[in-house]
Amino acid sequence: MHSVYEMQSLEALCRDSYRLKLFRNAFFKKALPPEECLEKVPELAGKLNFQSLEILERHDSQRDGATKLVLKCADGARIEAVILRIASGRTSLCISSQVGCAANCAFCATGKLGFIRNLTAAEMLDQVLLAKRLLREEGRILRNVVVMGMGEPLRNEENLFQCLETLRDKRFFNLSDNHLMISTVGIPDAMARFAERFPSIRLALSLHSARQEVREKLMPVAKSKTLEKLKEVFPVLEKTAGFMVEYLMLKGVNDGPEDLAALIDFLHGTKAHINLIQFNAHPGAQFEPVSKEAREEFGKALRKAGFKTTLRYSLGDDIAAACGQLAGKAGI
Ligand code: SF4
Structure with missing residues (x-):
């Protein structure tokens, strides 16, 4: 078939x-x-x-416009996708690219699962189709698709590229490039290939620290994909539609003056747009969130240094659907 x-x-x-x-x-x-x-x-x-996915469970946030879908693949594997209904009226969908994840970032629930398998392009696209159907019933249109759910998309490069081609194809979903985005832990050679092939799709680098020793503790991948190697890919990223830097703020870990100075120094000369992300606790989490005031101060200093900076508040915290909380578990 x-x-x-x-x-x-x-x-x-x-x-x-x-x-x-x-x-x-x-x-x-x-x-x-x-x-x-x-x-x-x-x-x-x-x-x-x-259709290759089945909706196993649906969790609607009581606090904001997030809906988490727990989805079952044909082989029984479970993944999650999150619909975000933003107050401005925009609607986004965060999709998964793998079952589990090998990157094992210290702050992430998905990483604790380990890597199970890559999703096929059809399984990624099915997440979009299912969300579109749910939103259509509400009279809404899906506007943005971000590949930021479970998994590291650039470790599933071929299927990711096929998925993106189908999303932007006028004969299929016809989504414009500026409504698509992927996020990566930072795999320089794959980032360069992505930027060459999709220069108008935004790429978000999950940086979380510009201090090598701190980043290694947060993200084991940083041991081989060092800050120095990441910097080498900046000239390619600078030619793309948008180079985003994701920075999850963790109290006492990456929120000090030395962290700020290192971040400014690392991104000096780039047009990176920095997103300061609120940490969402999950069972077993070893980190604490930074206060709103401290995040605002950090953001102010980055803006003063010339960087476009936004403070991102994750939706779906109460349904374990916020950044770093997806773990593919039914019954959350
Ligand atoms: S943050 Fe992303 S890359 Fe890191 S373990 Fe979680 S899913 Fe994988």
């Missing part, structure tokens, strides 16, 4: 390009249920795999 995301299979099964276009618009753009879409091309029935 072929995947619904394979254009060649679709074209081979339906030679009538007009009816195929009607199907694609109904299925990918309007996110109508498969049965309804098949009315236009009955010959596709039974010949395509329309």
Whole structure:
């Protein structure tokens, strides 16, 4: 059985390009249920795999506009995707790229699972389709897709690239590049390849410290992917649509004057946009969040040094859907 995301299979099964276009618009753009879409091309029935994920659980935040979806893959693996309904009216979706993650960042619940497997492009795209369907029922349109959920996307490069190509393809989801973003722990050679292939899709580097010894403690990957090596890729990133730096603020770990000075020095000469992220505790977390006032002071100093800086408040904290809290567990 072929995947619904394979254009060649679709074209081979339906030679009538007009009816195929009607199907694609109904299925990918309007996110109508498969049965309804098949009315236009009955010959596709039974010949395509329309969905590889099943919604196991849905958790709606009582505090903000976040919804966490616990999804089951065909092999029983569990992943999570998070819908974010931002107060301004914008709607974003954070998708996973792997089951578990090998990076084992000290502050992250996913890292504790270890690496299980890469998601296929279809499994990544299914997260988008399922979220689009839920939002359509609310009269909302999915605007942004960020690959920042479970897993390190650049360790699943081929499937990630295929997923992004399908999301931006006018025949499929038709999302514009400036509504897409991926986040990475910092794998320089893969970052360079990404920037070359998708120069108008934003790339967020999860930096979290510009001090080598601190970063190594927070992110084991930093031992081989050193700050020095990351810096070598900056000229390539500078040519892209947006180079974001994610900085999770951890009390007593990376929030001191020496941390601030190191960050300013490391990013000197770049146009990096820095996001200061609030830490969300999860069971077993060994860190504490930084106060709002201290984060604001840190942000003020970065702006004074010339960097565009925003303070990001994660949605979905009460449903374990905020940054670093995704662990693929049902029943949270
Ligand atoms: S923060 Fe991202 S890269 Fe690090 S362990 Fe968690 S999911 Fe993996």
